[in-house]
Amino acid sequence: MRQRTVISMEQALALPYATMRFVHLGWRVIRVEAVDGRDLPGDANRYIGGPVPGIEPYSYFLAQNVGKEAIALNLKTAEGQAVLHHLIRTLGADVFCCNTMPGRYRPLGIDYETLSAVRPGLIWAAISAMGPDYPDVPGYDPVIQAMSGYMEVTGFADGPPTLMGVPLIDLKAGDEIYSSVLLALADGADRSGGRRIDVSMLQAAASWLITLLPLIDLDCGPEEITRWGNAHRKFIPTSVYPTSDGYIYLAIGSNAQWRRLTAMERFAGLDPDGKRGTPEARYADREAIYREIGEATGRDTVEEVSRELSAAQIPNTPINDIRDVHAMPAIRSRMTRTTLPGGKKLRLQPMAVDLPGRPAEFSVPPAYGQDTRAVLAEIGYGEAEIDDLAGGGHISCGRQSG
Secondary structure, eight states: OOOEOOOOETTTTTHHHHHOOOOOTEEEEEEEEEEOOOSSSSOOGSSSSOOOTTSSSOOOHHHHGOOOOOEEEEETSHHHHHHHHHHHHHHHEEEEOOOSSSGGOOOOOOOHHHHHHHHHEEEEEEEESOOOSSTTOOHHHHHHHHTTTTTTTTSSSTSSOOHHHHHHHHHHHHHHHOOOOOHHHHHGGGGTEEEEEEEHHHHHHTTTTTTTTTTTTTTOGGGGOOOTTTTTTSSTTEEEEEEEEEEEEEEOSSSHHOOOOOOEEEEEOOHHHHHHHOOHHHTTTTTHHHHHHHHHTSSOHHHHHHHHHHTOOEEEEEEOOOOHHOOHHHTTEEEEEEEEEOOOOOEEEEEOOOOTTSOOOEOOOOOOTTTHHHHHHHHOHHHHHHHHHHHSEEEOOOOOGG
């Protein structure tokens, strides 16, 4: 696959995560940030988290922005828009992405109609809270988690709705951009008029409610579509159980696994007469089953219980913390990497899928406006023109240009 060029007016996490996946493919990604006169210019995520030695962005900005270039344009001016259009045309950009509210597309000169005229065959892709039918609705992952029901089904039944610990909706929306752009290119849309792709965070989130939304029309009980804590709603007794030195998660996904579980000496009292042998029977008697399993696992250590479950081919795991995951050979051996200016190596998250022949080490995230001057020179602007654009507030070449 030839190297593609992506111009991305991006901020926060959802879209930078999507374009990070293009970086993993070896594509060129130029991120566009705003010139707005603030003390902390550009993407607010640049200034979140802890400082990283030797680079401007803070830690929360790091992983999703490795391997990119960064320019700063004022798209509220005609001159700034002209620079963007010249950039897309001259570089022959394959893809343009953005994640601002749809009501801002046309005023900023980034709407599909404008940019597809600038670059016929362009793949144009956008993320917004609820799609173009709701042009003025802002949205962040936690808000969409609440809006889409995710918080209502996360947590314990006797506790409040709960936010998930990973921004899954941001990442889901980013993956939809990634896959939809690749589909457009596989379909040859770049050679046959281009394509517009609109990703609604709400719709993307709702597409994952596959085990919940269909139950409404089946007249489900209210307990089927609310919080269940650590237990699975249907596969009983899948849940977290105590041990003498921590917790273990075990999963029962079939009657055969239930029979193997109850054949173990530790769990022999769970079903002596076979009356719990069906999913329906286990569902009806679930509270007693949870209690009895917890009593059986609580007598010994995680290691002892896990060893017995694994011998019976019952899926199980200790509850790992993030440091444990970082140290797992299956993860550690596949991490992507970057190197800070002082030489410190940083291990980042792995790619979602191994990509043979693709790079695994990437340059550190760029400073705000770091590449504006070089990119504009590449597309034909002279030094004096660049200085004039910076002086007029139409571009920024970083902090030195104000």
